[in-house]
Amino acid sequence: MKEKLMTRRDFLRMAAVAPFLAAGPAHREDGVNLLSASKSRVVLIRHKEALDASGRHNPPVIQKMLDEAIMAFFNVKEPVDGWRRIIEPTDVVGIKSNVWSYIPTGPVVEQALKRRILEVGVPEERIGIDDRGVLRNPIFQKATALINVRPARTHHWSGMGTCIKNLIMFVPNPPAYHGDSCADLAKIWNLPLVKNKVKLNILLLLTPLFHGIGPHHYSEKYVWPYRGILMGEDPVAVDATGMRVLEAKRRQYFGGERPLQPPAHHILLADTRYHLGVSSPEKIELIRLGWQEDILI
């Protein structure tokens, strides 16, 4: 394959990134050097029966998928043991969901997560589920742990609706982050309300949207039943993996390269500019579980 030539338009895109790269390797607050640390682990689990005959989420199967994913992620034998790695009974837990009308996170997934958090010992009154009301929600205002869960989809303005983007409701003026195709979304992750509180990122690929049209950027024609869930601690690794799935589907459907429009460069910049995690497949340990047919990556 011919190597792509770097033009000055490419250079001007990268120039915005370079000063941050020059700043040297980043460290998480727990001391882990993100650029030289071992790979970020991401679990991709799929199940043929994740959706019922009507295309709705199948509750027992969804619970099973989430349980198996967290067990594989933490290499433990019981789901609750995995949850205990990230949640303590004394935590105040916010499940940051997504209510987009066409493809929401949905109550089946939300309740499956809540069930396991209750099993850890967090009382119900200290568990909240919200999306657009997080800034006014007392649970989220005093949360000590956040579980970030949303469906994957192409997005008109940011290229892709991602776990990174899902925290935009924690800012009072979301349009302030819309510049340059939402390039700086990862900056939100440094706000006191969320910094170091997101314990798990779950990107739902149950019925992803791989192409959007019109004012609402939606057509059921471009939704497909992938029946998958991505899970990981590193939001950038989770999103980058999800993006590979969407890109692969677009290649398959359109019969050739059809890059996301606009490119979801907020994922790359979350890595290179904000050091929130890693985006390169070489730095991601992808664990594939369950149904493998048409897995695409």
Added chain:
Amino acid sequence: MAPNDEDSPALGRFLPREVNGWEASGRDETYDPESIFDYIDGAGEVYRAYNFQSLRVRRFRKQGQPAITVDFFDMESPADAFGVFTHDLEGERLAIGQGATYKGGLLSFWKGPYFVSVYAEGETPETKVAVLQLGRKIASAIPVEGEKPELLKLVPVAFSLDEARFFHTHLILNYHFFIASENILRLDRTTDALLVPFRSEAGKNRLHLLLIRYPDEGKQAQAYESFIRAYMPDASPPGFVRTEDETWTGIRPKKNYLFLVFHAPSLDQAESLLAEIEERVEALRGGQCL
């Protein structure tokens, strides 16, 4: 602002109550530039970039069929209605309003200062007929037509205007054709810009024209200097540079305009394209027919 069907009652007069058995359902909703994000996630930024004033939403239902939604945008000016239409040109071209596309259950068209989207939640042969019928009814109810932006008249004849995109801000420019993260051409709501790709018989070509009209010569001069400094400090001859992919980029200031060509195969072609645009400006200002 909360959705309210009393905010722009005038827009409702263009929308029918029934078509092919689909009947208007519930109260209409109205959104303004602040509340649009309550209704449209993400893409609301596009309409704001085109100075939209209000949006009227009417939903239609028919037993056993997917719902149909009409989004009726008052863009205030025909140029902006045309501009927002050119933001998404994918789909089959149809003769509805002053320009229309249809794809995947979605009809988009513009007429006068209005941009209209008619969308079926699922695409069936019946919904396609109803969507197109709704579009035609709405278009015929709008009594006025509007002028397309004057910048279109400056485009050399070798270029097709079918894929021209009209806009104001660098966010939209970068959406279609990335130049730089920084706003080096000083685009804002007061500037008009037109991006035109060149399509050869062989297919897609990287050559693009960008025509910009600034509110005054002072702003044009600032933008020109900014672009030269950021994009072509190594220009030779002045205003032209051979870029890393061995194509030519050129810029030419004229009155309150800037004209740019990207990825021209040769210096000659870059120069002649910009010269032709300049001549068309003179002709336009002289009142000559183009």
